[in-house]
Amino acid sequence: MKIGELARRSGLATSRIRFYEASGLIAAQRQANGYRVYPEQTLQTLGVITCAQQAGFSLEEIRRLLPDPVEQGWPHDELLAALRRKIEEIEAMQARLAHNRSQLLAIIAGIESKPEGVPCSDNANRVLADLRERSQASAVPSKDG
Numbered sequence: 001m002k003i004g005e006l007a008r009r010s011g012l013a014t015s016r017i018r019f020y021e022a023s024g025l026i027a028a029q030r031q032a033n034g035y036r037v038y039p040e041q042t043l044q045t046l047g048v049i050t051c052a053q054q055a056g057f058s059l060e061e062i063r064r065l066l067p068d069p070v071e072q073g074w075p076h077d078e079l080l081a082a083l084r085r086k087i088e089e090i091e092a093m094q095a096r097l098a099h100n101r102s103q104l105l106a107i108i109a110g111i112e113s114k115p116e117g118v119p120c121s122d123n124a125n126r127v128l129a130d131l132r133e134r135s136q137a138s139a140v141p142s143k144d145g
Contacts, residue, residue, distance in 0.1 A: 001043075003028075003036050010046045017046070023059055025049055025066065056086060106131065 007014045020026045021036070026045055028036035045066060052062045065082055067074045110127035114120070 001038050001040070003038070006038050006042060006046070009043055010050075012046060012050070020046070020049060023063075025059065025063060056090065057082075103131065103134075106134065 001009075003014050003017055006012075007017055010017070017026070021028055026038065026042050026049075028038050028042075031037055048066070049062055052065070053059075057065075061082060065075060065079050107127055110130055111123065114123040118126070
């Protein structure tokens with residue numbers, strides 16, 4: 001199929017398809033008139049690329065997971081391992097975000113609970129000292145570990 005049809009069927013811009021081709025993620029054959037012709041399989045490959053990018057995979061990660069153009073087979077075990085690694089990365093990011101959220105909520109609470117008559121600069125020092133104390137307490141290993 002030509003690039004216009006591929007763009008229409010995939011929902012991607014022709015420039016995006018050309019970019020993926022230039023990046024080596026998909027391949028096209030050139031006709032004598034210079035038009036690109038893509039095999040039907042390219043539509044599925046573009047779907048995988050789009051989904052993988054939305055899931056947080058980089059183009060380099062995606063490149064390693066796409067089927068071998070010669071053998072036309074998906075690297076099943078590598079694909080599963082990469083998906084599991086991505087889930088671990090997402091879980092680690094969620095933990096970092098939860099920690100950041102907790103710290104921001106503590107800062108807000110500290111600012112909102114400013115004692116009457118305490119200047120803002122003194123309250124800022126109080127809030128920062130409390131954050132340092134919390135940070136040190138969470139960094140201390142437990143007796144069990």
